[in-house]
Amino acid sequence: MVYTGKPSRGCGMCKSRRIKCDEKRPTCGNCKKSARKCPGYPDEFDLVFRDENKAMARKARKTSGSAPSRSCTGGSSSHASPYLSPNAIFDLQSEASSLQLASTSRPRTLSGHSSDGELIHFTQEMQKPLPLDQIFDFQSFAWNIEVPATITMPPEYEAVPFFFKNFITLPQQAESTRGFLEYLVPLYNRARSSSVLHLATTAVAMATCGQYPGRQELLRNAVSTYGKALKKLNDDLQDPVMSKSDETVLAILMFSLYETIMSTDDTITAWGQHVDGAVTLTKLRGTDQFNDEMSHAIFRAVRTMMITSCVQRSKPVDDFPGVKGWIGNGEFNEENVANRLTLICIDLPSLRARANNLTKTPHDPNNELEAKQILEVAQMVDDNLAEWYVTLPSEWKHSTIGVVSEMPALEDLAITEKWPGEQHIYNDVPLASIVNDYRVCRIFCRRVMMACINWLSIGGITENEREYNQSVYVIQQMVDDVSACVPFHLDYELQVVAKSMGQEQNAAEAFGGYSLVWPLYVAANAESVPQAQRDWLFGRLSVIGTKFGLSSAQVLVLARRHVLTCGPIGSSRVP
Known part of the structure; x- marks a missing residue:
């Protein structure tokens, strides 16, 4: 691929009229003023991955066919000196170019390629200087060079910018910042191009873009780059300074994201190992990391991932070597809204572990106190x-845009886009995802309470029947709210912020779909929910997988790992 200039992002109508497009969405200003139908804008992904060789060839043919002959009196001052040979002039120009020309001892022609098809060569006959009465036309000379079709941009030059634009550099409120992707841009810009963070980011970017139809070749490059990143990480871990740097910790979290996107057979184990590695380094960094704003932010991101991992594996949270433990050096009220949700849920891993251990055993009067204590903590x-x-x-709350009253037929559940009831939209997808995590947490707490109440009822204790019915009601309410936001996550036209920022439609809907997988999975596994609604929720999971090229295994991994939005809970079932 060769570069032929900045691509036009204007609408098709403005391009055909050869006028400048203001690129307003959903309809450009020119089409609106002239009462024309705006055909829309080119796909961002196609712009990034466009093939410019044909355009280059057309321009070359046009230039070579229309270039007039020049004399010494009619030449422009921009012409090269007649005392320089064409080869010498090209050498001077190439000093400011990123392309490097290499020589070889084998015979060459102007249009000939080397054995690897990557170098431009010239014959020895062209070394002779031009006659003194002839002006050399460099532009005609340059446009007539045959450019090998194998000159292409490295895949990371295409995938990384697309990944940053559509998944990383989206606007986000300070109160909703809680994950690790929010800090990728400043640390990426600070790191060297050969750093483990650059390699890890490139691997994730190519893995993400490789999920697009026709871009599967990027997955091979992603695997290769991921291997290089792991090797670089092993080297950095031997360095006492680099091993504790923000860059290294964030790179490890990027590894966990890579494992989720690729969803290989080893993903389940590898994901947990990467999170454990980030937790270990964070503990080694100690309380000194609280003195730096960026380091403290990375600490919070690792804390969120740790809670996700611990709940998934029914593993209690490890202690952090500080006076306030994983709360850090601040106060609860000093945390932003999203991180306060994480701290509220910090006891859930140990709560789940205790509940699982209790309910897997036969009823024993000696363990009734434990069951009541679990109930008390879950209620709190x-x-x-x-x-x-x-x-x-208020801007975090949903708005109701309609109500669906008709219940779909059982045979249509898999293809029905909306579940009956209110239909909700939010300010943006990240906010909706955090609110959905709140719902997931409440579903989790209430299911723990129901399990303990059932266990106690075996021994004849029925005093908690009212609380059991309340849990069924709360779970249904949470599941209904999750169902109500499904169209918002999957429909670009409803995502006002994404449209106003010019986010590519497929990327916006993919981001919305990925962040919806976890709440859909948890809601669909709530036994107290009607079977028809559970079937519809599972059908939406299937649609997300089909639409965005995910296998059933990848959808399951996304649900159980939940790392794209870094939610506070793992799975709703024991693995």
Whole structure:
């Protein structure tokens, strides 16, 4: 691929009229003023991956066919000196170019290629200087050079910018920042091009773009780059300074994202190992990391991932070597809204582990106290979650844009886009994802309570029947709210912020779909929900997989790992 200039992002109508497009969305200003139908804008992905060789060839033919002959009196001052040979002039020009020309001892022709098809060569006859009465026309000379078709941009030059534009550099409110992708840009710009963070980011970018139809060749490059990144990480871990740097910790978190996107047979184990590695380094960094704003932010991101991993594996959270543990050096109220949700859920891993251990054993009166204590803790966490939601800023709350009243036929559940009831939209997908994580947490707490109540009822204790019915009600309410936001996540036209920022449609809908997988998975596995609604939720999971090229295994991994949005909970079932 060769570069032929900045591509036009204007609408098709403005291109055909050869006028400048203001690129307003959904309809450009020119089409609106002239009452023309705006055909829309070119796909961002196609612009990035466009083939410019044909355009280059057309321009070369046009120039060579129309170039007039020149005399010494009619020449421009921009012409090269007649005392320089064409080869010498090209050498001077190439000093400012990123292309490097190499020589070889084998005979060459102007249009001939080397054995590897990557170098431009000239014959020895062209070394002779031009007659003194002839002006050399460099432009005609340059346009007549045959450019080998194998000159292409490295795949990372295409994938990385697309990844950053459509998945990383999207605007996000300070109160909703909680994951690790928000800090990728400053640390990426600070790191060297050969750093483990650059390699890890490139691997993730190519793995992401490789999921697009027709871009599967990028997956091979992703695997190769991932291997190089792992080798570089092993080298950096031997360095006492680099091993504790923000760059290294963030690179490890990027590895976990790569494993989720690729979803290989070893993903389940590798994902947990990467999270454990980031937690280990974070503990080694100690309380000194709280003195730096960026390091403290990375600490919070690792904390969120750790809770996800611990809940998934029913593993209690490891202690952090500090006075306040994983709360850090601040106060709960000093955390932003998203991180307060994470801290509310920090006891959920140990709560789940205790509940699993209890309910897997036969009823024993000696363990009734343990069951009641679990109930008490789960109730406390659920109350804190309810209070968190009540105190949310108004812009975090949903808006109702319609109500669906007709119940779909059972045979149509798999293809029905909307579940009956209210239909909700949000300010943007990241906010909707955090609110959905709140719902997932409440579903989790209430299911723990229901399991303990069932276990106690075996021994004849029925005093918690009212709380059991309340749990069924809360779970249904949370599942209904998750169902109501599905169209918003999957429909670009409903995502106002994504459209206003010019985010590519496929990327926006893919991001919305990926962030919806986890709440759909948890909601569909809630036994108290009607079977028809559970079938519809599983059908939406299938649609996401089909639309965005994900296998069933990849959808399951996305659901269980939930790393794209870094939610506070793992799976709703014991692995």
